[in-house]
Amino acid sequence: MNTSIVIADDHPLMLRGLTDFLTSKGYNIIGSAEDGNAAYNLIVKLKPEIAILDIRMPFKTGLEIAEACKKNNLKTKVILITFDKEEGVYDQAVEFGVYGYILKEFAVEEIETCIRQVKIGKPYFSEEIATYLKASTFDKKPEALKLLTKSELKIVKLISDSNTSQDIADELSISVRTVDKHRSNIVHKLSLDNKPTSLSIWATLNKKFLV
Structure with missing residues (x-):
């Protein structure tokens, strides 16, 4: 339908x-x-x-x-x-x-x-x-990026490219549960709220720094 x-x-x-x-x-x-x-x-x-x-x-x-x-x-x-x-x-x-x-x-x-x-x-x-x-607003590299591990940075980069948790799990050969755990840690480190779209929007707006 x-x-x-x-x-x-x-x-x-x-x-x-x-x-x-x-x-x-x-x-x-x-x-x-x-x-x-x-x-x-x-x-x-x-x-x-x-x-x-x-x-x-x-x-x-x-x-x-x-x-x-x-x-x-x-x-x-x-x-x-x-x-x-x-x-x-x-x-x-x-x-x-x-x-x-x-x-x-x-x-x-x-x-x-x-x-x-x-x-x-x-x-x-x-x-x-x-x-x-x-x-x-987003012309300076966020200081909080320094808090992320290499794995977390890779996940944020994939999120900025509009990948779902399942897409990321497939790409990195890990479980969706592991991806979601990483996402939770990233949200905490970046001091974001827990709304479903907040991390995606943050990643999209800071994409140029995720190299």
């Missing part, structure tokens, strides 16, 4: 355009909304695999919906579409467990790639966002 999706945007043209585009590509759009309350109610009622949400909407923002989904343990994976490049907004998205973060001007170009990644549990962030954040 195809991926079930709910879309919400308070701009009718953007909403219609994205809905028509994804429908034409064979995706199963099971609901759409023009404000945050309606969007959250659809997520609770329909339990879509993915919710594509504008960040700035009446009643509830996309970030507030993501926060509510996390707080109530809803399994729907949230993708945010936005014009915002502010670091604070991005940090909130990461904190609330958002899986995808796409700039509106690239939404049609990137949305299919984003959905494919998110569907298999891999976070996806617009290259423009990653580039912007690297330039503004």
Whole structure:
């Protein structure tokens, strides 16, 4: 069965355009909304695999919906579409467990790639966002990298290339359990939180230092 999706945007043209585009590509759009309350109610009622949400909407923002989904343990994976490049907004998205973060001007170009990644549990962030954040925040090699062993560095490098724990286990000829133990140690050494996407995002944004 195809991926079930709910879309919400308070701009009718953007909403219609994205809905028509994804429908034409064979995706199963099971609901759409023009404000945050309606969007959250659809997520609770329909339990879509993915919710594509504008960040700035009446009643509830996309970030507030993501926060509510996390707080109530809803399994729907949230993708945010936005014009915002502010670091604070991005940090909130990461904190609330958002899986995808796409700039509106690239939404049609990137949305299919984003959905494919998110569907298999891999976070996806617009290259423009990653580039912007690297330039503004990630231009120095993190001191914490010195705390990692050679094995841990190799695993972080593989994570930055969007490999799953199973992929890494196969690549290094070790068990998934061992990979997960390494991941836990890395998260601790880097002082990251335990959200599923935090290490992946950190590795992606610091990829240039993982040589």
